[in-house]
Amino acid sequence: MAVTIRDIANELKISHTTVSRVLRGKGENFISDATRNKVMQLAQAMGYQPNRIARALVTGHTNLIALIGAHLYTPYSAQVAFQLAQELKRNHYELIVRTMEEDSDERHLLAAPQFPVDGMIAFDYPLGAIEFSDNTGSPSPAIVGMGAYFLEQTDTVEIDLFSVTLEAVQHLVEIGCRRIAYLVSQKCNQIGDDRHDAYQRVIEESGLQPHYIVTYGESRNAYYQTVINACQHADRPDGIFCHNDDMAIGAYRALCDLGLKVPTDVALVGCDGIEDTEYLERPITTIMQPIKEMCALAWKFLKQRIQEPDYPPQRVVLQPKLVIRASSQR
Amino acid sequence: MAVTIRDIANELKISHTTVSRVLRGKGENFISDATRNKVMQLAQAMGYQPNRIARALVTGHTNLIALIGAHLYTPYSAQVAFQLAQELKRNHYELIVRTMEEDSDERHLLAAPQFPVDGMIAFDYPLGAIEFSDNTGSPSPAIVGMGAYFLEQTDTVEIDLFSVTLEAVQHLVEIGCRRIAYLVSQKCNQIGDDRHDAYQRVIEESGLQPHYIVTYGESRNAYYQTVINACQHADRPDGIFCHNDDMAIGAYRALCDLGLKVPTDVALVGCDGIEDTEYLERPITTIMQPIKEMCALAWKFLKQRIQEPDYPPQRVVLQPKLVIRASSQR
């Protein structure tokens, strides 16, 4: 059996409360040095490890944070998850990764039992707050929204993709593209989506025709196929703004296979800033997300919310940057 | 406040023990249907959620599993982590991602407090078992090693990279490479490492000269730089076996920038089978890890170990596959 504070207390003929106080650094100024030292030493010697479960039961917090999202397996998400885990670790918190599958009942909390966490970060996951707030009558848990999709009611670290997409599509216009397509998954292709709206705006203002290449699957291979189909006709686009980098990478490969040259025949712009876009023969122009900053802020908000549940909701808007690379330089 | 079994019991004028039994499905055959139904209904109506912490305190298990490793942020690791999380979810377990940094004191458990888990999976992390077993006198926790690096004392899902590397390097010989280099990080470049040993063996048996390109950083950019330096001389290699795909991708880009053609000037083979190798103009030949199988088996072993701590250690060896692509086809 693991050693408990009572074991230490018995050994020392003192109360376990005192041991608890010493070990937790409480009572800085009213525990005698003699006692403190005795306890510290023995705890060390006996290899005492506090039982976090017992502590959690009484304090009500676990020092666990959940990252929730729909596509936590993409390179972009993986980077975010890792960044967050690092950030948390410094504060003695740990991260549980919770992928919510979209078309299943798991949306409903009862389906898959979940370990209680002190807070959650909903990444690019607009439904988070809804699900988790009205679930029971209990006070809504600490939750912060983060990314390009989020909800209004909570703390949020919002990434504004509108302005930068304006810039990105404008950039395609400026390098001479006249048939600029928008490669996008079905579910993101709608009014209200920053990228969609910004694309449409620039196209209209430039007097061009919008051209949506809609994908249904969610894999690079699906994107690849979609682009193969969309670009084998004579009236193919001469520039593609891709909703994300995975699509851009699928598109890149498709264009190669079709014998089309990037950027000469077709210019390419992606979004997210994952490393992969940089390691191609023709690196892909992309929108670089401020991952580090986003994670740091999300954690800052969440930490505060955990400490002060009634603090007024905070919000910050981050601006990603367009990084121009060979795929759009003519 | 959240609703407890006592709330339900009081409401129903029965004991909380009975409620507990019903809710947990114990006492299948000695709880009256009347009681059972009443309880079920009220629990539902009151939105009862069991307190997992309280349960964990008494049962001693959390249904939490930790994934531990040194480089959990690479695309390969991310894929593994995701796969594992999926696997666990089906069994009502959740995953905590624990990156161990190499050159810090975090190796020692006391440094960063960790939430108790029912088991751990050490991925490509040979030190796992050492650290976690002799830590206290307590019985070693359930742990399984997984990947190409692991320890002898525990359950392990081992990936044998030796045979397939033999095949990979042999393949380079067969397509006509005569100066085959091995791109590897400093810490993996040693006897005992499958890839290192297999490379050396083939080179020797083919009467060629070994040529180690050693990198010190751990990023694609570091690999890129290393290859730039290593390949700008006239006696550059005409084939490179890369220790992993990230290195292969860094190398690929370096070769492009040096104006060298893949595979004509330099053939390339990577290892791990991450998606990125497939989406280049010249897809990279690689060793495809059996991620899914590996994760499924690791979880199978771990689950068994959790249930039967004294079961004799299990071990299985998995064979990855060489996937030949354009980067090594002449």
Next chain:
DNA sequence: GTGAAAGCGCTAACAA
């Protein structure tokens, strides 16, 4: 079939 009581290891209020 059901309930009473004990206790998991800890923290926190209140005494002394």
Next chain:
DNA sequence: TTGTTAGCGCTTTCAC
């Protein structure tokens, strides 16, 4: 400065 007591919400004997 230290100890006593209660209790977090649950599971688990054991008794009825």
